Amino acid sequence: MSIIQANQLTKVYGSGEVAVTALDHVNLNVQPGEFVAIMGPSGCGKSTLLHLLGGLDRPTQGDVLVANRNLTDLRDADLSELRRRKIGFIFQFFNLIPVLTAVENAALPLMLDGVKRSQARAKAGEWLERVGLGDRANHRPDQLSGGQQQRAAIARALVAEPDLILADEPTGNLDSRAGDEIAALLSQIAKQYGRSIVMVTHDPRIAAYADRIVFLKDGKVVDETILDRKNSGNADFVTDKIREFGD
Numbered sequence: 001m002s003i004i005q006a007n008q009l010t011k012v013y014g015s016g017e018v019a020v021t022a023l024d025h026v027n028l029n030v031q032p033g034e035f036v037a038i039m040g041p042s043g044c045g046k047s048t049l050l051h052l053l054g055g056l057d058r059p060t061q062g063d064v065l066v067a068n069r070n071l072t073d074l075r076d077a078d079l080s081e082l083r084r085r086k087i088g089f090i091f092q093f094f095n096l097i098p099v100l101t102a103v104e105n106a107a108l109p110l111m112l113d114g115v116k117r118s119q120a121r122a123k124a125g126e127w128l129e130r131v132g133l134g135d136r137a138n139h140r141p142d143q144l145s146g147g148q149q150q151r152a153a154i155a156r157a158l159v160a161e162p163d164l165i166l167a168d169e170p171t172g173n174l175d176s177r178a179g180d181e182i183a184a185l186l187s188q189i190a191k192q193y194g195r196s197i198v199m200v201t202h203d204p205r206i207a208a209y210a211d212r213i214v215f216l217k218d219g220k221v222v223d224e225t226i227l228d229r230k231n232s233g234n235a236d237f238v239t240d241k242i243r244e245f246g247d
Helices: 046-053 076-086 102-112 117-130 146-158 176-193 234-245
Strands: 004-013 020-030 035-039 061-066 087-090 164-168 196-200 212-217 220-226
Touching: 004 046, 020 046, 020 061, 020 220, 035 046, 035 176, 046 061, 046 164, 046 196, 076 087, 087 146, 102 117, 102 146, 117 146, 146 176, 164 176, 176 196, 220 234
Parallel strands: 035 196, 035 212, 087 164, 164 196
Antiparallel strands: 004 020, 004 061, 212 220
């Protein structure tokens, strides 16, 4: 069973002559443990699609099912609960709380969901270890490198054991080495822990870590490519695809 099913997903901003169609009848299925990258030129609808998949915005037309629940049918309170428990979010700029340590930041989703502080911190500590940040658990964000901050943010996204991780340009604020490390970590999480990951990126090198790449243009899916994990030339292949569909 798919973790995500997006059916005829359409988003129109404005109305009449000034209406802008950001997404145009997009269909997308993501399987458990699958790592999917979304690519395309600026303004093609990548972030809009991610927001709709995460229930951060509602579609003009179509449905989004996460873990077999239709987001468009949920009340705001139920949608918020589903996001807390079934979906983890990773952002380009980390969005860590400056005055909290890495373990406190990672524990926050559980504490907001009513889990006792000690239990939340213990779970957060486990995930910080898994993402390679156990030795920096008690450091604040300003005491961490960019790559370390993103690892803390990944632990925060995973602490509630969600089925789905949505990542919006997660390496966009990192240097190339740290970006590769984060992309490899996301690939490992998908494989080892069976999490479904949907990642928006503009970087062919980062997209090459995914299992499948969905290319958008003008709000439509124009191509889907399954990558051969044994092919060391995936990044060049993705670059050629981007040239084919336009920058």
